[in-house]
Amino acid sequence: MRWFWYASPQTFFPLAGTIARWSGIAAAVLALVGLYIGFFVAPTDAQQGEAYRIIFIHVPAAWMSMFIYVVMAFWAGLGLALNTRLSGMMASALAPTGALFTFIALWTGALWGRPTWGTYWVWGDARLMSELILLFLYFGFMALHAAIEDPRRADRAAGLLALVGVVNVPIIYWSVKWWNTLHQGASVSLTAAPKMAATMLTGMLVMALAFWMYSIAAAMLRVRCIIRERGA
């Protein structure tokens, strides 16, 4: 395999278009199937009623928000190590999608929290706090990239920040989790939920795949714009 054949933006440009088209179609189909399972097939939850159905959006969005940050850091690291132009473009193409999913996860979490916990926002939950900090990390990455005129320097500087961030994300999650146990007992807990019905799990996995395909499509379209923008 000639891995580096597609490392050049010119040769990658048409491939990105093909990938974007097919993953876009896959995302639409999977989202339709996932939403159908979520809204019509999955049973009503005994404790939470219909409000729980938001997890079909919420949980996949939260997964993707973290996964995209890792992928972004991977491209950033590759760009710093091999000095390839496309890696930096991929990292900056992924950032807005990651931030979007982080925001969706927080927003749907708040909407779910209102009927279930009785409040939109709980400062004590470790996952909530680390998602919020993750959103700030995405914003920091994009702000730093936007502040630097020279795109190559912007790629490298933002890439370094992404690497520093990815080392910190587990530390942040773990320390917030510890902080949570100090401040507040287990009055609200997601992990203690009863076992999920198989259809619920299926719906969630299908939606996760749909979001995954959507992320690929969005990143590919954005990387095409970036390639054109930089005139490569």
Next chain:
Amino acid sequence: MLAAARTLVCRDLRVALRRRSDVATALLFFVVVTSLFPLGIGAEPNQLRAIAPGVIWVAALLSSMLSLPRLFEADHADGTLEQMLLGAAPLGVTAAAKALAHWLVSGLPLALIAPLLALQYDLPAELYGVLVLSLLLGTPVLSLIGAIGAALTLGLRGGGVLLALLVLPLYAPVLIMGAGAVEMAAAGLGGHGQLLILGAMLIVAAAFAPWATAAALRIASE
């Protein structure tokens, strides 16, 4: 190598001494911010005693961050930084020396003045030791992580605000452990665990942050 680092620290300290007002401003900011909290929250002593560790730590965080833009700015402007990049000493060591100097000027005074603020907040006297120790262990981490941010935003428009956005989320674990140590001690459980974790964070940051700073400095001066 160590001689170069020592020279650099001494030089930075001398520069800071010649511009005493800069150091004093950051320290005054720390005092002013902590004095503003009771005005906003109310003078109820029990409440103030409960929030004191958090307030002092957040103020220390902001104060330490406020002086970060100066870390490389002057050296960047007059070309000293380029000489450091070309110099024989490894850039990581140079970055570590700069962070150490920043801490001596901006972190250490905070830790020393903190008992006075704790006195104002009516914190029990036996907690002063934990508070000072947590600041002594935690503020160097802030300087080390902050140096990465300062190097990344070097020479950018609106660098100061951007620096805050980049660095503050990364400060969260230090804040949690620092304020947590004092709160645990206040609850009678002893803050040893948190202090040990802060120490571990310091070791990890001291080992890795200077190299990230060095990489950022190379990117900034391309």
